[in-house]
Amino acid sequence: MSRYRLFPTSAQEARLLNHCAHARFVWNMACEQQSWWRPGRGSPPGYVAQARQLTEARAESGWLAAGSVTVQQQALRDFAQAMKNFFAGTHRRPTWRKAGRHESFRQVGFKPAHLRTLSRRWAEVWVPKVGWVRLRLSRPIPPGVTSYRIKRDRASRWHVAFAHVPDAIPSPGNGEVVGIDRGVAVSAALSSGRLLHVPGLTEGETRRLALLRRRLSRAVRGSNRRARLKAQIARMMARVADRRRDWIEQTSTRLARDFDLIGVEDLNIKAMTRSAQGTLNKPGRHVRGKARLNRGILANGWGGLVRRLEDKAPGRIVKINAAYTSQTCHTCGHRAPENRESQAAFRCVACGLRVNADLNAAHNIAHLARLTAGSAAGRAVAAPGGPGLPEPANREPRQARLTSVA
Numbered sequence: 019m020s021r022y023r024l025f026p027t028s029a030q031e032a033r034l035l036n037h038c039a040h041a042r043f044v045w046n047m048a049c050e051q052q053s054w055w056r057p058g059r060g061s062p063p064g065y066v067a068q069a070r071q072l073t074e075a076r077a078e079s080g081w082l083a084a085g086s087v088t089v090q091q092q093a094l095r096d097f098a099q100a101m102k103n104f105f106a107g108t109h110r111r112p113t114w115r116k117a118g119r120h121e122s123f124r125q126v127g128f129k130p131a132h133l134r135t136l137s138r139r140w141a142e143v144w145v146p147k148v149g150w151v152r153l154r155l156s157r158p159i160p161p162g163v164t165s166y167r168i169k170r171d172r173a174s175r176w177h178v179a180f181a182h183v184p185d186a187i188p189s190p191g192n193g194e195v196v197g198i199d200r201g202v203a204v205s206a207a208l209s210s211g212r213l214l215h216v217p218g219l220t221e222g223e224t225r226r227l228a229l230l231r232r233r234l235s236r237a238v239r240g241s242n243r244r245a246r247l248k249a250q251i252a253r254m255m256a257r258v259a260d261r262r263r264d265w266i267e268q269t270s271t272r273l274a275r276d277f278d279l280i281g282v283e284d285l286n287i288k289a290m291t292r293s294a295q296g297t298l299n300k301p302g303r304h305v306r307g308k309a310r311l312n313r314g315i316l317a318n319g320w321g322g323l324v325r326r327l328e329d330k331a332p333g334r335i336v337k338i339n340a341a342y343t344s345q346t347c348h349t350c351g352h353r354a355p356e357n358r359e360s361q362a363a364f365r366c367v368a369c370g371l372r373v374n375a376d377l378n379a380a381h382n383i384a385h386l387a388r389l390t391a392g393s394a395a396g397r398a399v400a401a402p403g404g405p406g407l408p409e410p411a412n413r414e415p416r417q418a419r420l421t422s423v424a
Contacts, residue, residue, distance in 0.1 A: 037145075089146065096124060175256065194277045195388050280335050
């Protein structure tokens with residue numbers, strides 16, 4: 019996806035919002051038809067049947083008839099594809115879309131004639147029943163585009179994303195291997211010695227955000243003042259998301275260009291960020307602390323960094339089992355919980371090595387990535403869930419322990 023900022027007029031924005039409402043209405047109606055289905059019941063209506071129902075609904079509703087039929091039909095096609103992905107086990111079940119949160123629609127059949135360049139920085143894209151909408155040319159439009167999605171974010175900014183498959187970044191061919199340890203205090207620690215941090219809000223912006231949230235807590239629900247405060251907070255949070263997205267793009271590109279092999283931890287981020295609230299019968303413990311940890315994990319873009327690395331360096335990403343990578347010394351191999359003096363400090367009780375704990379884990383990940391990519395045996399061990407660390411130096415070999423016990 020190549021995303022560009024849109025600058026519609028007030029009249030165009032009203033029409034774009036109508037397109038979003040029509041697409042959301044059609045999607046939710048398809049969800050309602052699908053919600054009653056269970057294994058063993060009759061088949062729910064598919065795309066062809068829903069398209070006929072849409073024609074009847076447009077004949078009865080002037081609100082739907084005033085919109086673009088291609089936008090509404092595309093929402094049905096997207097829902098049908100989402101259900102196929104759900105039954106294939108690759109995606110979750112499609113859910114309802116909410117006004118104010120899901121403001122987007124997709125348009126297919128894009129042609130070069132639907133885009134015209136005004137200057138070096140500005141262009142216009144043709145949107146059905148809206149007309150020519152200005153967009154900022156922050157980068158060249160990729161060739162071979164056949165569809166696009168228009169979306170309004172929570173900060174009321176409009177964007178258009180052209181769908182295309184980007185070319186992979188070629189391997190540098192230098193044989194270099196890097197291990198990446200992702201954390202909360204340090205976003206990404208590289209075995210090359212670098213500590214990378216996702217840029218967030220500045221001190222002044224943080225104070226401003228806290229002030230806005232205090233004012234929001236005192237504002238009356240439904241008032242104009244509360245709506246203005248929510249819009250200001252949304253703009254600040256969108257700024258954070260933009261900075262995180264830009265950091266992920268730049269970091270993943272730099273890593274794909276500089277290293278032949280990239281080792282990362284195989285983490286189940288969805289399970290790691292699950293709420294600890296519990297239920298009424300079994301309430302959770304340390305809920306607030308777990309919530310802060312979840313926010314820290316998501317704010318550092320753990321999943322986004324790996325996804326973009328897999329897009330830009332396909333076949334060069336090795337996912338490693340993260341067990342004991344933070345407790346094992348990367349120089350002597352001694353493994354013990356006492357090696358971790360604190361969250362940031364690592365001191366080996368055997369050889370006395372002192373190093374940043376994240377850097378030590380990154381070195382272990384790089385070592386395991388070399389083993390996995392360098393031997394067939396390593397790949398066989400890595401198949402179930404990544405390779406394990408070699409036998410620690412402070413323990414006897416497995417065969418010797420068995421012999422002594424016998």
